[in-house]
Amino acid sequence: xxxxxxxxxxxxxxxxxxxxxxxxxxxxxxxxxxxxxxxxxxxxxxxxxxxxxxxxxxxxxxxxxxxxxxxxxxxxxxxxxxxxxxxxxxxxxxxxxxxxxxxxxxxxxxxxx
Amino acid sequence: xxxxxxxxxxxxxxxxxxxxxxxxxxxxxxxxxxxxxxxxxxxxxxxxxxxxxxxxxxxxxxxxxxxxxxxxxxxxxxxxxxxxxxxxxxxxxxxxxxxxxxxxxxxxxxxx
Numbered sequence: 001x002x003x004x005x006x007x008x009x010x011x012x013x014x015x016x017x018x019x020x021x022x023x024x025x026x027x028x029x030x031x032x033x034x035x036x037x038x039x040x041x042x043x044x045x046x047x048x049x050x051x052x053x054x055x056x057x058x059x060x061x062x063x064x065x066x067x068x069x070x071x072x073x074x075x076x077x078x079x080x081x082x083x084x085x086x087x088x089x090x091x092x093x094x095x096x097x098x099x100x101x102x103x104x105x106x107x108x109x110x111x112x113x
Numbered sequence: 114x115x116x117x118x119x120x121x122x123x124x125x126x127x128x129x130x131x132x133x134x135x136x137x138x139x140x141x142x143x144x145x146x147x148x149x150x151x152x153x154x155x156x157x158x159x160x161x162x163x164x165x166x167x168x169x170x171x172x173x174x175x176x177x178x179x180x181x182x183x184x185x186x187x188x189x190x191x192x193x194x195x196x197x198x199x200x201x202x203x204x205x206x207x208x209x210x211x212x213x214x215x216x217x218x219x220x221x222x223x224x225x
Binding site for chain 2: 001006009031032034042043044045046049051089093094095098099100101102103104105106
């Protein structure tokens, strides 16, 4: 089955700096790659996603890039703010076989004011 | 429109007891999944369903059963609770495997 690896496990940045979280996946059939943000004690919330026919997608301060050849995708957060502090999860899925999200192990992002 | 509703929010079980975690969605989503979340291990897929009457195993199915008799409901049954099943359980749903899943608020289960 699909295996998604996520790095780093923890990331501390100063307010205003950029943060980058990277994920790799194993199943070349995966074609959907969402990112979720989970605040302490809350449910995961979708923040951005990308499909395999697109290389990059932006939404205000966040962007995701996808390299299908290398089977990796990344989340970029610019001008970080304290409210960006949370755990971020990448995931992958496909529309054949096991049609459910496989998640990475998460990155705890701390933005220092 | 309530989204994905999970009950109960908290539960303490004794080893060997059984129980059912409830999950219901009102968005007419075909795809539903159960995940467990343990510290440092992300969200691991227990079981999933691609429509009423169709279920399949995920990464960690042992000790859990599911059924999908209606589009709306996807209950998760713990057959004989063990301390290793202490975790936070999330139900999620989507109208497509290639579309963002909506998560329920979770059930925090402790098995003593």
